[in-house]
Amino acid sequence: MSAGGSLFVRRALLLAVAPTAAAAVLGGLGRLGIVEGLAAAHAPAHGPLFVLGVFLTVISLERAVALGAGWSLGVPAVAASGAAGMLAGVAGAAWVSAGAALGLVAVNAAIVRRQSAVFTWLMLLGATALASGTVAWAVGQPVSAVAPAWIAFFVLTIAAERLELSRLAPTPRWATWVLASVSVALAGLSLALAFGRPAPAWALGAALALIGAWQLRFDLARRLVRQRGLPRFSAAGVLAAATWLLASGAVVALRGSGDASGPAYDLALHGVLIGYVLSMVFAHAPIILPAVARVQVPFRGTYYAPLAALHGGLLLRAAGDLLPDASLRRAGTLGNALALALFAATVLHARLRPAR
Numbered sequence: 321m322s323a324g325g326s327l328f329v330r331r332a333l334l335l336a337v338a339p340t341a342a343a344a345v346l347g348g349l350g351r352l353g354i355v356e357g358l359a360a361a362h363a364p365a366h367g368p369l370f371v372l373g374v375f376l377t378v379i380s381l382e383r384a385v386a387l388g389a390g391w392s393l394g395v396p397a398v399a400a401s402g403a404a405g406m407l408a409g410v411a412g413a414a415w416v417s418a419g420a421a422l423g424l425v426a427v428n429a430a431i432v433r434r435q436s437a438v439f440t441w442l443m444l445l446g447a448t449a450l451a452s453g454t455v456a457w458a459v460g461q462p463v464s465a466v467a468p469a470w471i472a473f474f475v476l477t478i479a480a481e482r483l484e485l486s487r488l489a490p491t492p493r494w495a496t497w498v499l500a501s502v503s504v505a506l507a508g509l510s511l512a513l514a515f516g517r518p519a520p521a522w523a524l525g526a527a528l529a530l531i532g533a534w535q536l537r538f539d540l541a542r543r544l545v546r547q548r549g550l551p552r553f554s555a556a557g558v559l560a561a562a563t564w565l566l567a568s569g570a571v572v573a574l575r576g577s578g579d580a581s582g583p584a585y586d587l588a589l590h591g592v593l594i595g596y597v598l599s600m601v602f603a604h605a606p607i608i609l610p611a612v613a614r615v616q617v618p619f620r621g622t623y624y625a626p627l628a629a630l631h632g633g634l635l636l637r638a639a640g641d642l643l644p645d646a647s648l649r650r651a652g653t654l655g656n657a658l659a660l661a662l663f664a665a666t667v668l669h670a671r672l673r674p675a676r
Contacts, residue, residue: 373403424488529569557603564595
């Protein structure tokens with residue numbers, strides 16, 4: 321594939337993510353009764369749409385660009401097709417997504433062959449957790465059972481990327497191996513749950529909390545937060561994300577995850593997927609978009625507004641879970657949805673309006 325054709329495909333895949341993300345957000349609002357009717361039709365697929373429709377497409381695209389092999393662009397294309405199938409209610413769409421997840425394993429395996437390092441192996445392990453959990457979901461396991469495997473994918477992928485950046489400020493060798501050991505434990509525990517095997521909640525929560533604590537102690541963001549502009553913004557997003565991962569892990573370790581409709585489950589799940597994952601997305605988007613789509617996104621101080629809205633909304637949702645108070649939970653969920661819309665608008669405005 322030519323360079324121009326590859327760039328066209330990459331940009332087209334990023335654009336294809338937008339309707340999937342919108343449907344996933346509306347589905348989440350529909351689950352809490354904030355929106356009704358057609359807008360809430362995708363409520364049952366809210367989680368899979370976000371994990372497999374949005375993030376599997378975007379992360380596999382980023383990994384394909386890192387690998388630089390033409391065949392690897394087929395993986396995000398298959399992921400986008402699986403998302404379209406879920407939106408259309410096509411039978412077998414789950415298996416298409418499972419195929420894309422297996423494709424991501426192949427991409428990461430190719431990267432490991434090219435560069436064998438702790439962070440590339442962690443990315444491969446995370447992709448394996450995602451693929452295993454998605455296969456379990458395709459054969460009939462509920463989302464609540466496979467959610468830990470999907471969470472392990474996000475946590476291991478992000479931790480690996482942050483570890484790669486730590487080469488700019490070398491991490492002690494012992495600390496690197498501690499991170500690797502805890503990551504292996506997290507993957508093993510999550511896969512046991514995905515396939516119906518018992519796994520202690522305290523161990524799963526402790527693994528999440530330890531990785532969050534590790535990032536707060538060793539991540540390069542601790543140094544960059546003292547700088548200005550984009551480095552400080554990205555570092556603030558990373559440190560806030562690690563704090564949520566530590567807190568979510570502590571909730572699971574101390575209270576268990578509870579049932580899929582309970583407040584502990586809601587707090588732990590969204591503490592990771594919103595507080596950790598989306599905060600990392602906000603922090604890295606101005607860096608990743610130029611690398612993947614060759615679209616320059618200048619930094620603006622206004623980026624702090626959606627980041628604050630994201631964490632403010634999640635704090636409301638967490639308060640609603642802990643009290644419990646359904647109105648606070650709904651307000652926080654709506655705040656998170658508005659934060660996503662505000663972030664998209666902020667990035668678009670920064671792209672279209674040149675700096676003075």
